[in-house]
Amino acid sequence: MIGIETIFVQFRELAPEELDRWIANRWIRPEGGPGDWRFHEIDLARLRLIVELRDTLEVNEAALPTVLSLVDQVYDMRRRMQRLNQAMAGLPPDMVALLAGALQ
Amino acid sequence: MADDPYSLLGVPKDASADDIRKAYRKLAKKHHPDLNPGNKAAEEKFKAVSAANELLSDPEKRARFDRGEIDGSGAEKPPPRSYRQYADTGAGERYAYAGGEGEAGFGAENFEDLFSNLFRDRGARPNGPAKGRDAQYSLTASFLDAVNGATNRLTLPDGQTLDVKIPAGTEEGQILRLRGRGQPGRGGGPAGDALIEIHIAPHRFFKREGQDIRLDLPISVREAVLGGKVTVPTPGGAVVMTVKPGADTGTEMRLRGRGVPAHGAVAAGDLYVRLMVVVGPPDEKLAAFLRGQEAPDFNPRAGMEA
Numbered sequence: 001m002i003g004i005e006t007i008f009v010q011f012r013e014l015a016p017e018e019l020d021r022w023i024a025n026r027w028i029r030p031e032g033g034p035g036d037w038r039f040h041e042i043d044l045a046r047l048r049l050i051v052e053l054r055d056t057l058e059v060n061e062a063a064l065p066t067v068l069s070l071v072d073q074v075y076d077m078r079r080r081m082q083r084l085n086q087a088m089a090g091l092p093p094d095m096v097a098l099l100a101g102a103l104q
Numbered sequence: 105m106a107d108d109p110y111s112l113l114g115v116p117k118d119a120s121a122d123d124i125r126k127a128y129r130k131l132a133k134k135h136h137p138d139l140n141p142g143n144k145a146a147e148e149k150f151k152a153v154s155a156a157n158e159l160l161s162d163p164e165k166r167a168r169f170d171r172g173e174i175d176g177s178g179a180e181k182p183p184p185r186s187y188r189q190y191a192d193t194g195a196g197e198r199y200a201y202a203g204g205e206g207e208a209g210f211g212a213e214n215f216e217d218l219f220s221n222l223f224r225d226r227g228a229r230p231n232g233p234a235k236g237r238d239a240q241y242s243l244t245a246s247f248l249d250a251v252n253g254a255t256n257r258l259t260l261p262d263g264q265t266l267d268v269k270i271p272a273g274t275e276e277g278q279i280l281r282l283r284g285r286g287q288p289g290r291g292g293g294p295a296g297d298a299l300i301e302i303h304i305a306p307h308r309f310f311k312r313e314g315q316d317i318r319l320d321l322p323i324s325v326r327e328a329v330l331g332g333k334v335t336v337p338t339p340g341g342a343v344v345m346t347v348k349p350g351a352d353t354g355t356e357m358r359l360r361g362r363g364v365p366a367h368g369a370v371a372a373g374d375l376y377v378r379l380m381v382v383v384g385p386p387d388e389k390l391a392a393f394l395r396g397q398e399a400p401d402f403n404p405r406a407g408m409e410a
Contacts, residue, residue, distance in 0.1 A: 042187070
């Protein structure tokens with residue numbers, strides 16, 4: 001788990017109010033509570049994505065929830081596809097061949 | 105020789121800083137790897153234009169490049185791990201899409217909406233075999249069980265028990281799947297799975313940061329001044345560490361490989377030990393010795409004047 005001090009070392013231009021607001025919006029979902037937020041690696045990576053979306057890709061904050069929800073749906077879909085792929089790996093070879101044929 | 109950063113960004117040699125920024129933003133929007141997961145070409149392109157932008161947006165580096173002193177690769181630092189590398193794994197469940205309700209669900213577990221015909225066909229044959237439903241549970245593991253791995257027994261609402269094998273290095277919120285331990289199947293179909301969300305209870309003195317663990321270790325005044333060997337608790341059992349003479353509160357020492365043990369492809373983390381000098385019970389001999397000393401020049405509060 002990563003403390004909030006590390007966040008502000010890695011994101012020097014991030015204002016505390018911004019982070020508070022993004023957590024309140026549930027764009028970032030650390031553990032703990034105000035004054036004692038603890039972040040997972042994925043929370044940090046997501047924070048970096050949000051900062052890049054806003055600062056480099058010029059997505060303003062009003063549009064960010066829409067973009068994030070689309071991003072979340074894409075990754076949900078990718079995880080589902082991975083599960084499907086795993087499930088298919090367990091099928092008998094003739095069924096795999098049948099599926100592969102239908103998908104070509 | 106790296107590509108020419110001007111042609112990578114599609115700007116002329118005399119482009120203004122503003123033109124360069126605009127060109128970079130335009131390309132970044134198109135090729136950002138987190139928005140193009142699985143697209144290797146977009147990722148490579150994004151890396152290349154980011155490097156080109158880094159070089160050309162720094163007037164000093166740009167001038168050196170123009171004079172031919174450095175090539176287009178400049179000094180490239182390794183990019184931090186990006187969101188998609190986490191979001192593509194089980195960790196991504198933290199941010200599963202929940203239709204705007206704000207609560208993380210089991211989004212990626214549901215196939216019904218995607219493969220409705222498959223599931224509908226099942227429903228249309230009520231006597232055909234059907235897989236049982238998945239059951240969802242939550243289990244709070246002790247800090248050390250989550251670090252080292254352990255088997256915990258979970259008592260279900262119906263009184264049955266489930267032995268859950270918690271792998272070493274388990275993280276807060278991780279979801280374990282026990283195949284066939286959910287609801288029973290119908291008509292000879294397989295049972296569903298048990299999905300167990302793991303929570304980790306805090307430890308009295310260990311704190312986890314990814315694969316590393318932090319510990320505040322009390323030492324006596326004597327150990328701090330004279331140095332010596334001290335016993336340090338670690339998740340894998342106590343080890344002996346040497347404290348250098350003159351150690352102080354706040355001195356940090358690293359015990360390599362004594363954090364979360366190696367698991368799967370993940371290397372072992374480190375244990376960071378921060379020393380805390382503790383004066384301990386009143387010691388008349390020490391007091392007498394200090395009284396006999398001339399007051400030293402050292403002022404620990406120097407620089408604190410408001």
